[in-house]
Amino acid sequence: MIDNDLDDVERVVAYGMNPQAHRYSPLDKLNRDTVKHLTPAWAFSFGGEKQRGQESFTLVHNGVIYVTGSYSRMWAVDARTGKRLWQYEHRLPEGIMPCCDVVNRGAALYDDLVIFGTLDAQLVALDRETGRVRWRDRIADFRAGYSYTAAPMIANDLLITGNSGGEFGAIGEIQARNPRTGEMVWRRPVIEGHMGTLPDGSETMTGTLNATWEGEAWKTGGGAPWLGGTYDPELNLIYFGTGNPAPWNAHSRPGDNLYSSSTLALDADTGEIVWHYQTTPNDHWDYDGVNELVLFDMEKGGETIKAAAKADRNGFFYVLNRETGELLLAEKFVNHVTWAEGIDLETGRPIETGARPGNPAATDGDRGESVTVAPAFLGGKNWNHMSYSQRTGLFYIPSNEWEMEIWNEPVTYRRGAAFLGAGFTIKPIYDDKIGVLRAMDPKTGEIQWEVPNRTPLWSSILTTAGGLVFYGTPEGYLKAVDDETGEELWKFQTGSGVVGQPVTWTMDGEQYVAVVSGWGGAVPLWGGEVAPLVRDISQGGMLWVFNFPKKRPSVGDYSGVDGSRAHLSTARRFSFGKTL
């Protein structure tokens, strides 16, 4: 069992650093004063001809790093030396249909197993020592359009997975298995009308048939929960975001279309849905609701609220009560949100502006009416995870400012036949930035500071007790900034775009940082007018590990030339502690 070791800073054993997905480390040896000495310890190339996007979360246990790569590959690497211990390369069949690059986001550790999912929608459990396959199971049929790219999660002694697949009628589903054997314990489709299975083998329906979908549209309703979930062991609830409904054209499916573009809380014992909160009812903008729900305790008015936060594709930052799903706060975290004026805190529903694409069957003219909407469908934030700092109480969000134009194409021909298509393209809003790293106060919804980036941010965030915020950029840098000001303190050029997930741990008394480098993901494939900005970024596939150099400067050098700054920084930290 690895569940109990979460507070052990010598290990990284849960995706997101803990099941609440804080992506926060209590380590502070590496801090605002010392981070400038951070230096590569070693690097490991994934090798082969298979590059593309590297989005993996790095697990560390007993001096071994477990990292996954593009095209469903995994490696075990000696954390001290970078020596490869074993490699697993999944044999992928022809005809896999990943929508948004051939990425993998990481594995789960359980006993002597390391378990990950593949692009052909299989789960593979490997022996941690040898890399040999111990069991395999199919999440869904890849030939029906399913895939898998997320990291599985261990919760309630179960292996929890969602699925991927947006086309050809794929239906979102969350599954729980016995991690030792792969045997299914429960499964819960996330679209109303479909039947789920309980641990005793009996079946119950998700939602109420035809309550929010007309006719048979629910049968091909989409909603894939493709990013993975979070877990509250105390409440025994599993939280998952669900994908957008299918098809893309909302005129085909009037109604709220539950539970698409929602966050669900599931009973971890049975998989039954305990509450739901839908961020985008009857979505018509591809505002996928899969983004992670980060669980945190919020002190407000002398009370401790069991809260949770989500920065949605649709541009709103939501704070919910994680026991009940009650909405506590909803504020924009990007400057441009034009599909809704705001969220009604009473009803929890968006106040829409009417910026919905027109009905293609009723369109006149050559191109139909075009609407410009922000955020673009790649979202105010995409899959790459925000971090909650236990030190500052702030959320650090890798956001993007972009908009999209959507229009109906009354005369399209597709594969030799007439077709009613829709056209859409992503556009930047600003001349000098798309990505913006933002520090958000979950109590007020206020942005404390922000750091712009020329290209879209596509890496996850890591915060530490040392007052640091780590993130990567498509330009190839891993950066560390001050968690109170956003001031850049350190950066390192990794040679390819960083769209991975930084982690930190200690080993032999030293603090280490790791991240994968390798440009890819959805932006180069779907980026529209943004794609030229990133066209010349080299592909890659490399695990970088950093620590202090062995021959390190004397302690005095840390304050060195800017001893006064170190002093200031201490004072600032003190006063900051009071304002909270």
Added chain:
Amino acid sequence: MDRIKQLIAAAVVAAALVAGSAQAERWDSIQQTGRLSVALYDDLAPYSCQNLDGRLVGVDLDLARALAERLGLELDLVPFGGGDSMSEDFEMLRESPPAGEWEPASREVAADVMLHVPLDPLLSERNPEVQILAPYYHESMAVLYDNVALGELPTQITDPQPFVGHRLGVEMYSLSYVFLTNGFNGQLRAGVANHKSVPAAVTALLNGEVSAVFGTRTELQNALAAHTSPRPGLAMSDLGNLFSTNRVRSSWAVGLAIADGNPQLAAQLRQAMEQLDADGTIEDIFANYGIPLVRPGDLGELIPHADGAAPPA
């Protein structure tokens, strides 16, 4: 933003110039090599799709063979997956400029001809770099229906009323799907049943699971022909203008496309296709797939009423 647009526009123009200057009349190089390369969709049953052995089969494949033979050339097949719009597919006819890492791999040589291209003035206008010619059949939107469940319908349907309250099969997210779910004030939406393909929907019709299937005439006829003893009581009607906005057409002619600026190649293809039509080759090829040929000019006899629908031998 505007600067980016300009950059893209400049790059496109530059690429076009490079392509233009390097391009001689295609027919000359075809004659030199003695080979004709034909681009075909790789997943468009019954026209060109892979059979169980992974070989390409279908109407268009047979037509490509006949065409190459008539021209005295060896045939090179260039199967490809269709894009979201045919404007993307026309890339098959263009020698790509060196592409970035994220663009599809560039082809060494562009295809000489692409099959299955609709003749539509707007499609041509939007894609001036290609020439669309030599239409070989006429396609139209149609409905195959159960005339016990729905009663006898006119051969030209102009009114959605007969279908209200019935389960209607479509291929997922096809033109028929969009019209039935988006149009007619939603009257038909609740009855729409999505299927993976037209043949799957036709099977559902034969099993009595749906009362009608909407699709193109030739897809419906081909799917029906695959069933050895179709149920009696099936009939087919043309949709006329039921599925149309002021721009979308319910019927169109299908022909070939080549890169513009190759008059000799165009003339050779036209002549060969005319001969294949005149000697009955095209009609035979369609008949082998259970599709009665409707020539582009034969608009008067669009939909033979298909009661029982045994395809002509």
